[in-house]
Amino acid sequence: MALRLEEIVVDCSDLSSLARWWQAATGWQIVDEDGDAIELAPAPGQTPSLMFIKVAEHKQHKNRLHLEWVPDDQQAEVERLISLGASRLDIGQGSASWVVMADPEGNEFCVLAAR
Numbered sequence: 001m002a003l004r005l006e007e008i009v010v011d012c013s014d015l016s017s018l019a020r021w022w023q024a025a026t027g028w029q030i031v032d033e034d035g036d037a038i039e040l041a042p043a044p045g046q047t048p049s050l051m052f053i054k055v056a057e058h059k060q061h062k063n064r065l066h067l068e069w070v071p072d073d074q075q076a077e078v079e080r081l082i083s084l085g086a087s088r089l090d091i092g093q094g095s096a097s098w099v100v101m102a103d104p105e106g107n108e109f110c111v112l113a114a115r
Contacts, residue, residue, distance in 0.1 A: 007039065007049040008067070010107060015054040018105050022050060024084055025103075059106045062091075068110045074099065078111050 012018040019038035023030060031049065032039040041049035071077035078099050082088070089100040089108060097113045 005048045007047065007051045009051045009053055011055040011059075012052050012105055012107075013055065013058050014105070015052055018103065019052040021085060021104055022052070025081055025086070026050075063108045066108045066110060068098070068112055070112045070115055072114055074111055074113045081111070 010018070010022075015036070015038060019030070019040065022028070023040055026040065026042075028040040028042050028050070029044075030038060031041045031044050037051055037053045039049050039051045041047065069077075078088070078101070081101060085104045086101045089102050091100050091108075093100055098110045100108060100110055102108050
């Protein structure tokens with residue numbers, strides 16, 4: 001038996017706003033949308049996708065799982081994400097080569113140095 005990662009689900013308070021923020025951040029396209037969920041993917045049929053689901057409660061604690069993104073130019077990407085509404089976080093990472101950030105609802109993610 002083998003498993004294949006289909007999608008990563010993100011709970012959110014403001015479904016439309018957060019999904020569209022991630023759409024702008026990633027350049028991915030909306031491949032499915034209804035009143036309770038919006039799915040983004042690099043292209044139709046490509047996985048894993050990001051599925052945003054509206055929930056009543058707000059985020060209260062540090063994420064137990066986070067996404068790590070690798071751009072061509074880390075500094076330029078961090079600046080671009082901040083201009084879109086992300087924030088830098090200091091979680092005690094010190095002088096690590098990655099930058100810890102949060103989306104507009106506080107979900108943590110990392111921007112790694114180019115490989």
